[in-house]
Amino acid sequence: MNVAWWCSAQKATWTWAPQYYPGIWLVMLALLVGYIYAVRRVGPSKVALDEPVVTRSQVTSFGAGWVLLWLATDWPLGALGAGYLLTAHMIQYVAYSLVVAPLLLRGTPPWMRELVLNAPGLGPLRALTERPFLAFIAFNLVLAVSHLSFVSDTLKPIQFGQMFLDVIWLLIALAFWTAIGSFGDDEEHTLAHGKRLLCIIGMTVLPTIPGAFFVFSEFPIYTTYEFATRAFADFSARDDQVIAGLVMWVGMMPFLMVRLALAFFVWSQAESRRAGQI
Amino acid sequence: MNALAVRGLFFALGSFALATLLLAACGGETSAETTSTPLSEGDQVVADLGLHGVALGPLERPDFVLTDTEGAAYDFRAETSGVVTLLYFGYTNCPDVCPVHFSNIAAALKQAPSEVRRNVTVVFVGVDAPRDTPQRVREWLDFFDADFIGLIGTQQELEASQVAAATPPAFVDEEFEGGYTVAHAGWLFLYTPDDLMHLRYPTGVPQSGWAHDLEVLVREGWPAK
Numbered sequence: 001m002n003v004a005w006w007c008s009a010q011k012a013t014w015t016w017a018p019q020y021y022p023g024i025w026l027v028m029l030a031l032l033v034g035y036i037y038a039v040r041r042v043g044p045s046k047v048a049l050d051e052p053v054v055t056r057s058q059v060t061s062f063g064a065g066w067v068l069l070w071l072a073t074d075w076p077l078g079a080l081g082a083g084y085l086l087t088a089h090m091i092q093y094v095a096y097s098l099v100v101a102p103l104l105l106r107g108t109p110p111w112m113r114e115l116v117l118n119a120p121g122l123g124p125l126r127a128l129t130e131r132p133f134l135a136f137i138a139f140n141l142v143l144a145v146s147h148l149s150f151v152s153d154t155l156k157p158i159q160f161g162q163m164f165l166d167v168i169w170l171l172i173a174l175a176f177w178t179a180i181g182s183f184g185d186d187e188e189h190t191l192a193h194g195k196r197l198l199c200i201i202g203m204t205v206l207p208t209i210p211g212a213f214f215v216f217s218e219f220p221i222y223t224t225y226e227f228a229t230r231a232f233a234d235f236s237a238r239d240d241q242v243i244a245g246l247v248m249w250v251g252m253m254p255f256l257m258v259r260l261a262l263a264f265f266v267w268s269q270a271e272s273r274r275a276g277q278i
Numbered sequence: 279m280n281a282l283a284v285r286g287l288f289f290a291l292g293s294f295a296l297a298t299l300l301l302a303a304c305g306g307e308t309s310a311e312t313t314s315t316p317l318s319e320g321d322q323v324v325a326d327l328g329l330h331g332v333a334l335g336p337l338e339r340p341d342f343v344l345t346d347t348e349g350a351a352y353d354f355r356a357e358t359s360g361v362v363t364l365l366y367f368g369y370t371n372c373p374d375v376c377p378v379h380f381s382n383i384a385a386a387l388k389q390a391p392s393e394v395r396r397n398v399t400v401v402f403v404g405v406d407a408p409r410d411t412p413q414r415v416r417e418w419l420d421f422f423d424a425d426f427i428g429l430i431g432t433q434q435e436l437e438a439s440q441v442a443a444a445t446p447p448a449f450v451d452e453e454f455e456g457g458y459t460v461a462h463a464g465w466l467f468l469y470t471p472d473d474l475m476h477l478r479y480p481t482g483v484p485q486s487g488w489a490h491d492l493e494v495l496v497r498e499g500w501p502a503k
Contacts, residue, residue, distance in 0.1 A: 013373040
């Protein structure tokens with residue numbers, strides 16, 4: 001039985017025999033227990049008597065985000081992404097950034113967000129969530145720095161290095177989507193519609209730069225994946241890198257386009273209402 | 279929002295960048311210690327040409343005869359004389375080092391100019407006599423590059439060829455997934471057109487490294503004294 005704290009790049013040959021990562025289970029369990037505890041014990045004192053502590057839709061969103069987070073982090077996707085296939089890593093990254101974070105946020109009632117963001121030590125995260133432009137820069141800074149080859153190749157073989165990357169990717173995505181508004185948040189959100197559109201459009205442009213590097217680079221960029229034993233015999237390190245680049249380049253688009261359309265739709269509705277009032 | 283939290287935010291972002299760079303720096307390869315010892319002639323060439331191999335005192339192109347995958351005798355020294363040659367002793371059931379080496383060399387040669395491709399011979403010797411049959415070796419090599427040469431032999435012939443190349447003979451190591459692994463040299467030996475081996479390559483040379491070195495050695499050869 002192969003047990004380790006967290007997924008990391010291994011020199012061992014890839015095998016489909018399950019690997020066990022108790023560190024991941026503990027984090028997932030803590031997230032779930034924390035949510036249930038907040039809803040049952042803390043929530044009732046935070047909302048009016050006639051208001052629900054949490055809606056069914058919020059519970060469903062949080063549940064879906066939680067399940068996807070687990071699937072993206074644990075074996076096999078997490079293990080493949082940590083050390084064998086750049087494509088698996090990119091699917092994991094896109095899932096964290098564009099699916100898991102918005103779902104978790106959508107599943108978190110406003111009182112719970114306040115509770116979390118007011119927790120001791122989270123002041124900087126709160127500051128980020130209140131500054132959309134800075135959150136946008138921070139998200140892309142983390143994207144760029146964490147994907148530098150020497151950073152990635154050094155951190156991925158270390159279990160706590162990979163854990164650090166996973167946590168920072170999720171946290172920065174949560175901060176970004178809180179700052180500009182998750183799916184369905186636009187009406188209550190204080191950010192100006194135009195600024196939100198600009199941020200989302202920026203998100204469709206910047207990740208294409210590393211994506212293009214992956215696709216057009218003559219040789220593999222990351223030694224982690226170049227020297228990994230092949231998980232699929234016919235899938236070379238170079239092919240893997242091209243597909244990963246396309247996932248980053250093109251795969252992110254549908255999510256961002258849906259988000260952009262939603263933001264535009266809500267803006268247009270708000271403008272129509274305002275025109276009606278005038 | 280108070281100024282303290284904003285300062286904290288900038289501190290956190292700066293810390294992230296710094297921590298990531300520090301973690302990378304601490305975990306990275308340690309740089310060679312500064313030393314006053316002068317470089318050997320081979321090391322100097324490696325440094326001057328930016329090669330990725332490890333220099334060693336030149337050894338003659340080994341003299342051995344094995345059987346190729348078509349069943350014909352293959353005289354290594356005669357067949358490869360005067361050509362940049364990579365020689366590797368591995369086995370087709372190898373789970374890690376062998377496929378990674380060959381996958382990277384094949385990828386580098388595919389990107390290389392045709393002049394380089396034409397002037398590099400890659401020879402694989404299957405050291406696992408019971409399992410490295412001619413057909414198996416051919417199939418395995420064709421997966422990487424159909425131009426790679428595969429050689430097989432009896433246990434005695436294989437051992438003699440490894441001794442001739444100044445490498446310890448491979449041996450059955452341990453059980454692995456219902457079969458066994460073979461302990462063998464992980465180095466690739468590179469012979470230059472002067473029919474000497476000045477360099478050997480460990481595991482971990484990237485495709486870009488192979489592309490660079492093969493092009494330099496085909497075009498310039500090993501510098502004469």
